[in-house]
């Protein structure tokens with residue numbers, strides 16, 4: 001176990017993720033973690049993260065200095081190196097020049113296990129105002145930049161190391177190598193941990209938490225809740241109940257597919273066919289925000305109604321993943337995943353706690369875990385799908401007819417993207433039924449039908465996105481098939497706006 005001690009920096013979970021990428025199990029703990037807990041966990045190494053504070057202010061986050069005496073290797077990054085310097089008798093100051101972004105960095109001519117065969121000159125990613133102007137006793141500086149004399153320092157005898165730069169960020173050349181050196185050569189990690197081990201550990205932890213209690217999970221059929229369900233099934237078997245609210249706004253066959261995967265295992269799987277309820281409430285509504293709100297509210301009601309039927313439950317589980325925790329901006333506090341638009345915990349759950357076994361993981365790690373757990377590829381590699389579903393892809397008022405047209409067109413688009421081998425390189429792609437109708441000619445007759453928009457984007461974080469350059473021949477095939485196979489559409493356009501200024505969804 002590597003323990004990452006969190007001082008509030010923006011890249012902290014990226015550090016954890018990099019450690020896992022190096023095949024080493026790791027846990028993130030807040031800096032308030034007690035020395036007893038650290039001793040009890042007995043990590044083979046500790047990493048201090050960055051953080052927004054200055055170490056010399058009165059209430060700066062600190063850690064029990066007894067930690068330095070335990071003989072456990074420590075790597076301090078950014079705030080972490082400054083804290084070590086200050087606590088061990090060095091000095092930290094705020095110079096005139098700050099360092100942000102790509103910075104030319106030079107190694108000092110000293111042997112260093114941390115730097116290993118890192119080149120003498122490299123680009124590092126810096127993000128700091130303060131720097132160390134006097135080293136603590138027993139430390140040597142191992143790298144410098146033009147404006148920072150201590151870009152790295154170490155006391156190999158005490159196994160304490162520090163980096164002012166961010167090795168976890170890709171822009172730091174050889175950054176992952178520095179982490180590897182720390183993990184393998186200094187902490188002695190074997191580097192043989194994998195997502196398989198994550199599954200084992202997570203199952204053990206869930207078992208311990210739940211005891212013989214009962215767990216309820218709202219399953220959406222998306223990657224996260226599906227992987228959470230598979231994990232929980234292993235841990236608690238038939239004491240898990242999954243409620244799958246089918247709001248009638250899913251893509252073609254999606255509800256049945258989810259039922260096929262989860263409806264036949266050990267878990268209690270309840271599919272609630274609530275399309276009438278949702279569509280009833282959405283009748284005549286065309287404002288996008290109203291639609292979202294109605295769907296969110298109705299979701300809770302349906303969930304509660306079903307929850308009441310199954311009786312007492314001890315725990316509520318959620319497939320919250322790390323980016324959800326960041327987006328909601330609440331740090332350690334329990335968050336209800338906003339994509340279910342759940343404003344609070346369903347009142348029916350007389351619950352002892354919330355179980356979020358994926359909270360530490362990034363999306364691609366959740367996928368790797370899903371594969372480990374044997375979930376089918378179509379679930380594991382499912383692209384993101386908004387909670388309100390097709391309701392926000394039928395622009396304006398929703399009708400059964402429009403939903404059906406959109407479902408068929410969207411299915412063809414997805415099938416052809418998959419046939420063209422583009423399914424994993426385009427991060428999200430879907431069809432939108434615009435409310436616009438225009439004139440066309442089919443056979444000998446004039447038509448007056450809907451315009452369908454196709455949207456495809458490439459993105460890593462979905463906060464910004466570029467429109468996908470889908471080859472013309474693929475677009476041509478999609479267009480031809482949709483016009484021929486789906487009634488009600490006579491014109492197809494491709495959305496060539498990035499985000500910003502547009503959003504990924506149209507509503």
Ligand code: XMP
Pocket residue numbers: 292338339340384385386387388428462463499502503504505506
């Ligand atoms: P936008 O349209 O804001 O979408 O660029 C960014 C990502 O979020 C998804 N999205 C939603 N997901 N509930 C969700 O769970 C929603 O109400 C919602 N609106 C958008 C969208 O599909 C894209 O991946």
